Amino acid sequence: MTVYISGILIACGLFFFLVGSIGMIRLPDFYSRLHAAGIIDTMGLLLSMSGLAILVLNEITLGNFLSALKIIFIVVFVFLTSPTATHAIVDAGIRAGLKPWQKNNI
Amino acid sequence: MDNLILYSSIVLSLLMAIPLYRAVMGPTVLDRFMGVNSIGTQTTVLLIMIGFLYKRVDMFIDIALAYALLNFIAVLAASRYFHKRKGLTEEMESQDS
Amino acid sequence: MKTQQRIITFCLTFSILFLFWVIFSGKLDIFHISLGVFSCLLVSWVTSDLLIVTSDIPRFIRLFIGFILYIPWLIWQIVLSTIHMLPIIFSPDINNKINPKIIKIRSKMRDNVGLVTFANSITLTPGTITVALNMYGDMAVHAIDDECADSLPGDMGKKVETLFRE
Incomplete structure (x- = not known):
């Protein structure tokens, strides 16, 4: 039973990885592409990591429980550091003078 | 269960080619940073899947945690290095001339 | 009052650090636990005023x-x-x-x-x-x-x- 739940969660995570990757290709501008990279960093990582954590807990021992806890810590860590990395890249772009893409100056 | 993880990791490694295109062909340096950051996030998931395939999840989780930390530090250091640098966004034009 | 607050901050920092040591180590024998107590004491002695900055x-x-x-x-x-x-x-x-x-x-x-x-x-x-x-x-x-x-x-x-x- 847990195998099916984790399989569905991992498949949803891979689908959101695909969505973010396609967005990174198709969007017209650097600042817009960062939104698609945000989907990869939040939704895809959250869903696939929770699927893997449920798969670890298939047989419950102390070591497996600690492994699942560590997987959740990886998600918490990426959720703390990903906005900082995004802000560092955006700040470098703004200070270097890269203009955002506007709709009406095509 | 092993087949599920095996096919998921194959699909994930194929998906990593799309940010790699952005990292190789990106118009500016910042696009390359963004592609490398996304590849690092997907590698964190891929490392845990490799741990399932080798039946050593407890060891590969530590490697994945260290990889997430290194990914963050690398992007932060690289974007600080290119801070206020002239020619960051005019890379293609300067190569043409 | 000042030393009492410093002791409370030290104890909180030490317990948070030791919880993380136990989770990331996963080995519960006497050698690893004593190693963890020693290193957590050292780290929380050096950095006890960095993690919890509020006085409340x-x-x-x-x-x-x-x-x-x-x-x-x-x-x-x-x-x-x-x-x-x-x-x-x-x-x-x-x-x-x-x-x-x-x-x-x-x-x-x-x-x-x-x-x-x-x-x-x-x-x-x-x-x-x-x-x-x-x-x-x-x-x-x-x-x-x-x-x-x-x-x-x-x-x-x-x-x-x-x-x-x-």
């Missing part, structure tokens, strides 16, 4: 519990805005569908940790990215869409302000 310990504990309760709501907001981003990315005429712009919003908070939490929450939801933030509460936000731009500061600002009130 009950407010710190109340903030911690409120922050734990804030995380599921934030994850639900991330799911909602990701579903909002899906038809934008898969639409065939993508350049007409998006309307990127930089908007300026103000927050009434003066707490630095609260402002950083608000800015990180805005960046974590796909569709909005915080570009700049100063300590008086002025923010510049890059939004990809009119709907994303109209949803700020909205519910998220109210939630964070009630969480970080004095």
